[in-house]
Amino acid sequence: MDKIKLGVIGLGQRGSMLLDEIVKIADVEVCAVCDLYTDRVEDAFNKVKEKCGNEPVKLQDYRDVLKMPDVKAVLISAAWEAHADIAVDSMRAKKWTALEVGGAYDISDCQKLVDTYEETKTPFMFLENCCYGRREMMCLNMAKTGVFGEIVHCDGAYMHDLRKEVSSGAEIRHYRLQNYIHRNCENYPTHELGPIAKILNINNGNRMLSLVSVGSKSAGLHSYITDKRGSDDALTKVDFKQSDVVTTIIKCAGGETITLSLNTTLPHAYSRNFNVHGTNAYYAENNDSVFFDGDDGEENWKPNWGNAEKYCEKYEHPLWKKYLAEGVHSGHDGMDWLLLNAFFESIRQNKIPPIDVYDAAAWMSISALSEQSIALGGAPVPIPDFTRGKWIRGISHPQAENYRLDAIPDIE
8 A cells, every 4th residue: 555645733742742653654654744834844744754764845835735736634723723733734635634622712613613624525534543542442441331230421621730831831832722721611622521421422322411510719830930930930820710620511312421620720630530430340540540440448448549550461452452462552651552543544555533523523522612601701602512422323434454443443
């Protein structure tokens, strides 16, 4: 098979990290690198030349990438506010489109992604790497094989101390700073929601109906900036709109509930607080434990903290069994490698990618809807049905077998 010709649009921190993995894939040729900043373009050019031997075209306008006839696919990792527009233009240019994660600013962003896909039928994948996390996939396997029993509730969180990154936004040219100044919402929902949505069959027989969101006070950034940058720093005078903690509760058509928590401006260890509550079993990420009905009760629970590893032989997802045997690559504990290969394998097999445009629209919408709910004092807000009713029977389409998320693959 000929090499997959790829254009990479957006070469900041995340785009550069993904490029580190892409250059390791033998049948993918990065033939264009694009960013508004020339130093990022030069760094990416040099990386591709050193690792792969070819010299990609250096561009600053993403539309020039889309005009290149030999480019089969594009990967978009630009600023959040540019995601939807670039992805729409990419689909209209008939390029296989991989879109990095981020929340929507308005529901219209989500709808135009869906409308453009349905109009053009251009394959699209949302690059939510946490769907390929080891424990998330183990729980997906447990859910699909009935181990949890009937799943009632799931928790997810994005607990990541980003105070340095946000407060240094002007210096490092990172878009988070302006978002934290001007918006108050669940601004990064898909890390926590993506794996849960696959477990709960969202868009495949189930859907999210409504949400309520509330936000705490905003104190963490001001305290950090005053301590680290001094009381004379201009940012100490800024009234940050973003709450330190945003809590969102989602109700699903199947009766399940989901709790999401965003916590990025207070000191704490990284956690996605991924928990699955079923009638037969429970998984808790923070102490990496599985609890089965009939096990020792609460009195003897603590000695079992960290016991999930012993269940891996029985419940490890087949993709991760294969991955561990072959050798795990770097990049977010190996998730990035599986995610990228899911996209490229879909191209090789001409299959619809496993995280599709309907997933992207539903998950991204949480940012815009939580912003509305917080502004209304925590009022319930309906979540649109971007599938236009197709969720009832389920949106099923052929997927690259090893990387599918709608069922457990048969991997030799």
